[in-house]
Amino acid sequence: MSSGSDVTLGSQQPRVSLHPAAEDFADAVEAVELAANYGLVPDPWQEHVLRGWMGRKRDGSLAAGRCGVAVPRQNGKNGSVEIVQLHKMVMQGRRILHTAHEVKTARKAFQRLASFFENERKYPELAELVKEVRRTNGQEAIVLLNGASVEFVARSRGSGRGYTVDDLFCDEAQELTDEQLEALLPTIAAAPSQDPQIVFLGTPPGENAAGEVFARVRAEGVLGRDKRLAWDEWSIPDEMTVAEAVKRWRELAPLTNPALGFRLRMTTVEDELKAMSGEGFCRERLGRWDSIAGNAAISWDAWNDSRGSQPVSDARTVFGVKFTVDGSGVALAAARRPVDGPVYVEAIRQANLGEGTQWLVDWLSERHQRAAQIVIDGKAGVGYLVNALREAGVRNKRLVLLPTLDQILSAHSMFEQAVTMGLLSHGDQPELDDQVRAALKRKIGTSGGFGWDAPDGGSVAMLDAVTLAHWGAKTTKRNPGRSGGAVVL
Incomplete structure (x- = not known):
């Protein structure tokens, strides 16, 4: 005007x-x-x-x-x-x-x-x-x-x-x-x-x-x-x-x-x-918000468009486990990477640590022989979980991976790009959808790295677990389940 x-x-x-x-x-x-x-x-x-x-x-x-x-x-x-x-x-x-x-x-x-x-x-x-x-x-x-x-x-x-x-x-x-x-x-x-x-x-x-x-x-x-x-x-x-x-x-x-x-x-x-x-x-002058500082982390339209069906067989399966920063909760997710097509991600459960982690130990130990990788991140609870899994029979040192900071940054960048480019699929999961819709980007370091964050009172642990599982599925060379069908979740 x-x-x-x-x-x-x-x-x-x-x-x-x-x-x-x-x-x-x-x-x-x-x-x-x-x-x-x-x-x-x-x-x-x-x-x-x-x-x-x-x-x-x-x-x-x-x-x-x-x-x-x-x-x-x-x-x-x-x-x-x-x-x-x-x-x-x-x-x-x-x-x-x-x-x-x-x-x-x-x-x-x-x-x-x-x-x-x-x-x-x-x-x-x-x-x-x-x-x-x-x-x-x-x-x-x-x-x-x-x-x-x-x-x-x-x-x-x-x-x-x-x-x-x-x-x-x-x-x-x-x-x-x-x-x-x-x-x-x-x-x-x-x-x-x-x-x-x-x-x-x-x-x-x-x-x-x-x-x-x-x-x-x-x-x-x-x-x-x-x-x-x-x-x-x-x-x-x-x-x-x-x-x-x-x-x-x-x-x-x-x-x-x-x-x-x-x-x-x-x-x-x-x-x-x-x-x-x-x-x-x-x-x-134009009031542009840096996508690393407070914008929605993931395009909801792109996420919505990526809904699909999970692979039936011959898919490399990786589990992701994320302990929350404050030590109050833990989330479990899975990712399946087929020979052809997008990686399928699935949130399995998020629970308060007041309930303990035995359910997590039991769940993973029952399925570990067919899993390609178990990726675990978080300051609280990681050491205990690794020891508990070892006592439960999960003794393959190449199976359990505690990612470095650089690997975590790579996982988040890879996940964002996969959603944007349509290289990822998922089913209807209301709790995961809510976390994707609310997630923000949080700066990590000074080289452009980022992680997920949530508005006050919220949580993105399930999204973090899915991100870790997706990264593991894309990067691991292990595939013990390739000859016997999909891992039953």
């Missing part, structure tokens, strides 16, 4: 938007009116975001306990933050902790908000509310007479210690680590309002960014199943390649930059295109 001959306007609607069900948006309306009195007039897209953050349920509580926005830089996401924080402090008396990855970013946010409270001549009514403005480097804060406050800190391992607040803002969320979040979350556990809220603000993580927390929040926003999450995202589709996005940049930039025509011009975007790498431009 254009206004005049040289001004292109950005889309005010995000490509991805998830807002919890709410009935009362009076706070959002009031926040916009309050901010407008002090020169903060939101763009339409910012008003849309505010409604998601500030909507209330019938009982008066906030509909969204967690909020997030991902939008390319220089589009004004901090303006949305200032409008919300101003309202939370002045009208609601809430206590806020504003965190950022860098000291300079936290300080800049402090200076912008403080400018509304320190200008007695221009905004006397705000100045009258001030009890204290603290400017000590690293301890910047604004404290009001109504009990409200906002404190600004750069994140570290212990940056949440000593704070008890109602609202936690995490700017530069693409750099937020799990360790930092775990240090910060207790700050809102005993929120004075008893209705805490956490807000994540950022851009897609780059290759060297931590990214795990923001990518996880983003994945939940894209899946759209979290009823307490407000998520808005301006981005190009996940499946779009860098080459295609760069070729279509003039068409895509207005869709991913709502501030175009307001604070950002196409000539600036064109200059960035010429200065940046294609990948950097797509991430920083």
